[in-house]
Amino acid sequence: MMLKIAWLILAAxxxxxxxxxxxxxxxxxxxxxxxxxxxxxxxxxxxxxxxxIFLLAVWAAFDPASRRIASVGVGVSMVSFLVLYWSAGSPPALKTIAMTDLVGIPFLIFVTWKAFAA
Structure with missing residues (x-):
């Protein structure tokens, strides 16, 4: 149940x-x-x-077979934005987006670990 919730948080x-x-x-x-x-x-x-990305996360919440590829897709989206944001000097106009992605990172780590540990 926690895994589905984590995926749905990433979708949200x-x-x-x-x-x-x-x-x-x-x-x-x-x-x-x-x-x-x-x-x-x-x-x-x-x-x-x-x-x-939203559809991948929703799909992964309900289809375990899709979780590895969904982890990669969602991870590339979130991590690449954060790296680019910090590389650009953390523009204040994008701070809310960066903070939202940062909040999602623990969920991403959890779902990725579960997807590849299986």
């Missing part, structure tokens, strides 16, 4: 940015980028990628 972390695919106005709220900014399109596409 990615739900809000994934929702921006269907509600593009959220991009301005989440990233402070106006719709006339050329980066808006890139961030809209990023929301589609977050939908993939």
């Amino acid at each position: 972390i990615h739900a809000l940015p994934a929702l921006a695919l269907f509600r593009p106005a959220m991009i301005g709220q989440l990233y402070r980028v106006a719709s006339d900014n050329p980066l808006f399109l890139l961030l809209h596409h990023r929301a589609a990628l977050f939908l993939v």
Whole structure:
């Protein structure tokens, strides 16, 4: 049961940015980028990628066979953002996103350990 909960927490972390695919106005709220900014399109596409991460985490919550690949996908998403964030000098505008990913890291470690220990 704890494993399913951990996967669903990871899914929840990615739900809000994934929702921006269907509600593009959220991009301005989440990233402070106006719709006339050329980066808006890139961030809209990023929301589609977050939908993939969200779906991987939900899938892994209910299908043990998918947990290894889901661990890799979710891990690459979260860890790469944190590394890039710190490499860029920890931009204050992205602090909330970084802190959210940081909160998810213990859950990611747990699900990855369980996926590869089996």
